[in-house]
Amino acid sequence: MRLLNTLIVTTALGALVSTAAVAATTVTIATVNNGDMVRMQALSEEFTKQNPDIELDWVVLEENVLRQRVTQDIATKGGQFDVMTIGTYEVPIWAKQGWLVSLNDLPESYDVDDLLPAIRGGLTVDGELYAAPFYGESSMVMYRKDLMEKAGLEMPDAPSWDFIREAAVAMTDKENEQYGICLRGKAGWGENMAFLTATANSFGARWFDEDWKPQFDTEQWANALNFYLDLMNEAGPPGASSNGFNENLALFQQGKCGMWIDATVAASFVTNPDDSTVADQVGFALAPDNGLGKRGNWLWAWSLAIPAGTDSEDAAKKFVEWATSKAYTEMVAEKEGWANVPPGTRTSLYENAEYAKVPFAKMTLDSINAADPTNPTVDPVPYTGVQFVAIPEFQGLATAVGQQFSSALAGQITAEEALDRAQNLAEREMTRAGYIK
């Protein structure tokens, strides 16, 4: 009996020890519900096969919920996440707060020099890389080749705003619900203000001068906003003040828009014959300009970052390295085809002959390269960011300004009133935050 007891105890202890020896490190990953991220989650089995000592827990949330959730957690050092999906807006702000782990020690095989310079620049602070880009995007013109031909026009690779207006008016047939152009109108710093800030850059406008004084009272902003409002009133769909990415995507896929200027990531949706009725008629061009040296396109990268103080830093780094590596890209290409590879992060991807066959590949790269987050405007500015200003106050301020511009689009106030209010809002916020006196 005693022998039996000893045996049981020894077996139990042995089991405990062996369990402890292979006890997995859990890495909790917070990410957004975008096609590329969902694919990463599905393919992560490959990672856990290669790393049996690491378990992955996924928290997938809607973009705005995720942003609030991870900001709250990192600011309070809640420690709920080991890998966070964040954008080019958060990286410089959080890195300066000391909230992120530096990724400068990634192994040589990761080939950090292969990252696209514009994207890498947006994720680097004082020479340290604080997030690894998972996919990068810019914005570009997506247009209907058939409607353009019918209008007797030809889209240049790099159109001007004047051409866009001419084409939009020519393609509009409101009686048949055919609108020349669909643009964002829904209020929000990542909604209409992403588009309008990037557009304003090409009109020579800027958010602040070098002394952080708001610039909405300048002629450049008036030109940019009036142009946008006139264009939308002449050739835009009804109710555009509540249209964001998804609403415009639905309109374009149903064949109701002649042109749509939005994120390059939309290209894979509008050319997918399963969802889009115009899949074989879509052409691409660079975002427009006004001949001032800046185009109206933005730059964004959804990136993976590790919060400082995580218990699983090494395992988290392994995952970040895996998900943003060249090998991951090749795996996606092999399993899901080249069109589904996360775009816009690595030079090598654009040197790949197979990827070059994807219809929107070249235009995506050209658009990303046309954006410069460190020098986004015609006149000098004290901030970085193309469609945003990388300061913590921007989210709230730009959403409030976006509401004014959205009201102007809905016809509730004039462009002049919207700009006046935007100037007041910006002056008040910048004074409160101590940027100006």
Add this chain to the structure above:
Amino acid sequence: MARSVSNSRKALNTAVAATLGFLIFFPILWIVVLSFKSEGDAIRAPLEVLTSGWTFESYTAVQERSDYFKHFSNSVIISVGSTLLGLLIAIPAAWAMAFVPGKRTKDVLMWMLSTKMLPSVGVLVPIYLIFRDLGILDSRIGLVVVLTLINLPIIIWMLYTYFREIPGEILEAARMDGASLRSEVLYVLTPMAVPGMASTVLLNIILAWNEAFWTLNLTAAKAAPLTAFIASYSSPEGLFYAKLSAASVMAIAPILIMGWFSQKQLVRGLTFGAVK
């Protein structure tokens, strides 16, 4: 004497009520319809949506991607747990206020209700920090506690209203027969208040089931209930309406079915004491 109502009046009332009922239910019906469509069909004009083909593909995709049963069991534990814990505190509190009211009882009731007037986000950071220090972030026990606290004023108010309808003399008689306080509450008061308590329980389970602010903010991977399950299918960049609808149907179906079967109890409890 009952007032006579003409047949045409009855028909009109029924038609108005049915139309209103349909309008209120329509968004849920539309979600159910969309959940059986492909993503491409889900964004078409309403008539085209109805005439397009039906498919289970969104349900299959949602099942493959997410662990529904984990989220479902978290929702059950959190909503039932918080309601039972709330009841445990609320029954004695409501008893005391209904049968042994003090000078300040009304003030206490108002004060409890006033806690519902503070926007939840106002206490998010303090609660988050407390939960972090106690190590109960992303835990079911943490959510049970916070949802109990949030719904407690409603439970107490509802029970207080029901208890007030019960004649104090019955309890007095029980006391005179030698019933202890525990027996009085358990064997005399509780059976008489069952309809009211049933509707309180049902309403609070529904409230806790649908609560999205705290359940999203205090959870990550382990304790996330069905509200987080729905949130994982919403996206500002990409049209996933069919999948989002399928996830929503899966999330609301259990509580809808429960509400359907218990509607008699719910209505009886909510109108309890309305007519004396």
